Amino acid sequence: MKQDIKKIISKFNSQLNTTCAEISVSDLSVFFSVLISSFILKNRKTNIQLNQIHSDNILLTFKDELLIIEDRFPELIESFKETKKSINSKLLTPTISDLQLSFENVNEDIIDIISWSFQYLKKELTNKAFKKTGQNNNKIEDADLLLTTQFFTDSYMVKYLVDETVLSIKPQELEDIVIIDPASGGGNFLNYSFERLFYLFKSHKKDWTDNEIVDWLLNNAIVGYDLDSNLSKIASLSLFINACQYSIPDKSVSINIFGGKENDNLGFLNTKITSNSINRATINSKLKRINQDNLKKIFLTNPPFMGKRDMDVTLKNYLLNKYPESKGDLCVSFIQRIMQIMNHNDILSIVTQNNWMYLSSLKGFRELFLKENSLRVCVDLGTNAFEDINGEKTNIALCVIEKSNSSPTLFINLKHKKGNEKKLLVSSNNMPVEVVYTVNQNAFLDNQNFEFNYQLTDRFETIKKFNLYSDYGNPMQGTSTGNNKEFVKYAWEVNGNSDWKLVSKGGGFSKWVGLNYYKVLWGENAEFIKANKGSALRNINKIPSTELVYSDTGTLGLNVRILKNNQVFIASGPGIQVIKGDKFAHLAFLNSRVATFLLKLINPKFTISAGYISNIPVAKNILDSKYISNKSELCLNLKDDYLKNKLPNFEFNHIDYFTIKKLDNFINECILKDLENDFQRLLLEFKIEDRIRGEYKFGKEELAEMKRMVGESPFYNKKTKKELSIIELDSFLSNCIDINCLSRSKTINGFSIGSESILEELSYIYDLSPKVIYTHLVNNIKLLKSTQDKYYKDLLHKLVLFELGINHISDYSKKIINLNVLVQTLKHKYFFLKNLKDLNKTIALIVIKHHKTSFLNKPLVSIYNESVIVGQE
Known part of the structure; x- marks a missing residue:
């Protein structure tokens, strides 16, 4: 159903601007929320056969349903009717028909469909907001803050956290429980919590009617808040519609989902939260009353994710001042804020980025956490756990946290499972024994940075006796140029200019040797970079004694290379000094699966920092092993030989093409x-x-x-x-x-x-x-x-470069030669090309397409008016 709604809204959005006057996302979100709510209410009536619904008869078809909604939310119905007038009937009728068909074939829970319609409606605005942050160091502020931090929670995550928390409530506690979502979004957590609580009351309060349960839960047990006041209204509607399946709530009953005030960027993180009033109560007064009544608070939430790098200065400074241990991280600040208002035995069940468990900068937060709270369950999902969001930003965990004495923590490691597997395992809550770890969290107080290294702690106690890599090597940060676009170029772009030096920049995965495509504007001793505002020179004096470099992007694991003669390193391809042991043995160890495995246990983060390499435990007899060193040097030589024949590597050298007798051979x-x-x-x-x-x-x-x-x-x-x-x-x-x-x-x-x-x-x-x-x-x-064809085209490319005088990727002279002359020269010099058909066309394609791709879209050779041109403008 969710995917149906996604397709319907995507189709609607694609045609909206061409058929209608501009309508705000806010108005459209209300329109679709009311429309979908009407379908849900109608759908819950048995034996209802609907005729074809279209733009003209929609108000009549849903007359009863709209009256139910209007009685509670008159302003939403007014907005719905006004927006309907603005939508072209040729667009609205097929959209309604698509929705009708989807509701006739409902095959899954529709509890969150109202909120997801909002998520899909604002997708284009969200993308635009993210694009702004990549331009001129723009920060996310004002309305864009809401657009870029509102990611709704997938149903399987919601159900897991609610079931893990709410279903553990004892019968005698039922009337003393309050569910609170301080970043309620479209109300996904509140809706499912309401459903679970309803069945608990139904089971244990036999003398209560459905109407009494519904009214009690809405009045007393469900509280939400969202900074986006428009979204809080949609969440309120969603919760109301969900309650209506059991009993239509009395009009006097409050739906306690509060909304933020205009121009407020702090929301729940403000110690004095500003919100609208509901029956003369605000979110602040509601929380105060909950504490006065000694009710047990259960926080269920998916807070916004954002690092301080993208924040405007006001929000950043506020977080750093009020929640210093959270280091300006929005998600971690949320956790800290909630922990501040939790009382003994209160619970926080949360979808969070998992970085708080291991980032060195969050050491203070972890120490604070471990002293006052107990992590009961942690499902470590890693990346690609959300159905609609991908990437490292969503490196997440599902956590259940209690304000109580420390008890064993159940860690469930699903980081390396595929997206569908994660969903299936969490939904079934039937975890394979190999992904389950039981650790007493006090063990994390024993390590220097209080990192939650549960795999190491649970199953790798034996390696604690080993020395750390920092005893043998010195991984270092590299220089930040402050402007790589200006200061880092491909080697062929600077053609032998002595101010540009070969540089280790990273930019990929390569072991032993490789990724040597780049040069940096260095001069004698980085004086050009030093003069650039925003640069940061690091470890310049250590470059002469540095022997190894690595890529700091760690998606594929640790990959380490030899630093070549007269090569320097910068931030994304930093260096390692060998202090003790053999450099080739170091190279082999750091390129091993064991090293990457141990590194990932310590640091699941996308970027590999020098500090994490330093903390890899190293067994004895490895870094000084002659056996390992000899094998490592052989690997290095083999890789170097391999790259000598591969463009556009700095190692590349032409062979003697005149020795080729037979092309196929x-x-x-x-x-x-x-x-x-x-x-x-x-x-x-x-x-x-x-x-x-x-x-x-x-x-x-x-x-x-x-x-x-x-x-x-x-x-x-x-x-x-x-x-x-x-x-x-x-x-x-x-x-x-x-x-x-x-x-x-x-x-x-x-x-x-x-x-x-x-x-x-x-x-x-x-x-x-x-x-x-x-x-x-x-x-x-x-x-x-197929393979031979690739090697054939690669050979032609090399022959073209050779005949154009490009002996090395950073050593050539500019020239212009007629394409026909070039082809005739090739035929004359290399007899194995004489009988090849369409060689002119083939060589032209080699220069135009093949060469451009080969040289990473920065071609050294081009064709203009039948002339082949060597050199860039």
Whole structure:
């Protein structure tokens, strides 16, 4: 039903501006709320057969339903009728028909449909508000604050938290409970809480009528507040409609969902909340009365998410002043505010970003939390848990918090499950034993930053005795240029200018060596950056003694590389100094699955900071191991050899193309060479990994835990028998490489770690040992037609660059040459091209399309009026 509403409103929105005068989202939200409410009320009547509803007969069709709503919300009905006049009947009639069809085929709970209609109506405005923040350092303020922080809660999250909390209420407590949502949005939590409470009263208050239960709950047990006064009205309507399924509430009964005042950006975070009045009560007076009556408060909420970076200065300064431990984080400030007004045995069930459990900046908040509160349950959902929102912003957890003495906490780790799996597991509340951890939260007081490292605490006690990586290496922050657009360019954009230095910028996933596309305007000692306002020079003096660099974006795990000679590092590709041990052994350890696994236990965050690498526990006999060092150096050399033939890497060098005798043979040799390189690297990484795992002495349960999160080397897979289609295998192989025939880095098999190995990916796809895959490809090399085509085009691209005098990506002279002349030169010099048809057309496409993609949409070569031009304007 929810998805039906989404499609109907999306279709309506797409046609609205072309058929009607401009109508505000506020008016439209009221219109759709009343319209959907009318359908719900009508739908609850049995044996009602509706004729086709259209724009002209809608008021008559829903006469009774509109009267019920009008008796309670006259202003909403007035707005509904006025907005209806403004909507073109040619748009409104098909929209009503779509809604009618959807309600005739209801196959799920419709309790939250009213609120979701608002969410979908404002989607375009929300997108516009987010776009503003990316322009000229704009901050989110005024109306945009509401648009960008209102994300409604999926039904499965609401039901889990309500059931986990409300269903534990004892019969004798029923009349002493108040459900409060201080960021009530469209009322999703309040609606489901009302439903659950109604059935509890029905079970335990046998002498109460339905009407008495409904009136009691609305008057005494359900309280909401939202900063958006318009949304609070929609939530009130939604709760009213939900109550009507049991009994139409008496008009004297209050619906206690309060709305904020205009120009108020603080809302519930204000210690003196301003709100409208409902039967002479405000949210402040209501909370005061609840405390005076010694009622048990159960907070159920999904507060707004926003970091201080995007806030206007007024809101930021207020939060930093009133809730200093929360460091300006809006969601964490909400938690802190609610904890301040909780009494003993009060409960907070909340959808929250999970960053408060581990971010170093929130150490003070965690210490405060651990001293005064008990985390009873935490379902750690991670990313992609919301149906309509994706990305790291939604790295979330469902938490039940009590104002009581510490008791064992039940942690449920679903971070590495797929979106549908998360929903199914939470909905069924039937969790596999391997994702469940029971930890006494007092254990978190023992670590330096009070981080909630529940996996480490519950199952990895043995590694506590190990030294931390900071005893062996010094991960550092890099310099912030203050303006990467001006100070960081691709190497070919600056063509040998000595003021620009090769730089480790990160920008992807690459182990051992790689991602060397960039140069930074550095001068002798970063003087250009130093002169730029907004820059921050960090660890400049340590660059000469730095040996390793890494990418600070951690979606695919830790990936570390050698810092090349005369290369510097900046913020997103920071450096590591080796203090003790062998640099190659350090490189191997940090690139291992074990290191990424331990890092993710410590820090589930998107960005990898130097401090988190420093806190990785390191077993003995790893960082000074000659065995590991030798294997690591071999890996590095293999990767370096691989990149020497891959554009547009700084390592790239042309080969002697005149030695090519037969085109097909040469292309097959290139494919074989890359596969051999891939196989040998993957095998070496397995041997390194096996040695490192052995040094940690992980048991079966610990190895299983690591496998669930980061997988394991495909060489542990001993399966050798399976029918393999070479055509299918060729297709997969071709898709595993980019336009430069470079293996794409990606997550493997859904695990929380990346890979650059084609054979590793194919091994997971076919569930076979990589040796079997490799052997099959080698034996059928002549049949890899799709892959051969990619290598053929890559060769032509390299030949074009070579003939244009581009010997290196950052060393060339500007020139102009006629396309026909270039093609004839290629045919004359390379006899294997002489008999190829349509070479002019092929070379033109190579320059126009292939080259642009290859050079990351910053082409070095272009065509204009049949002339090939080398150099950028």
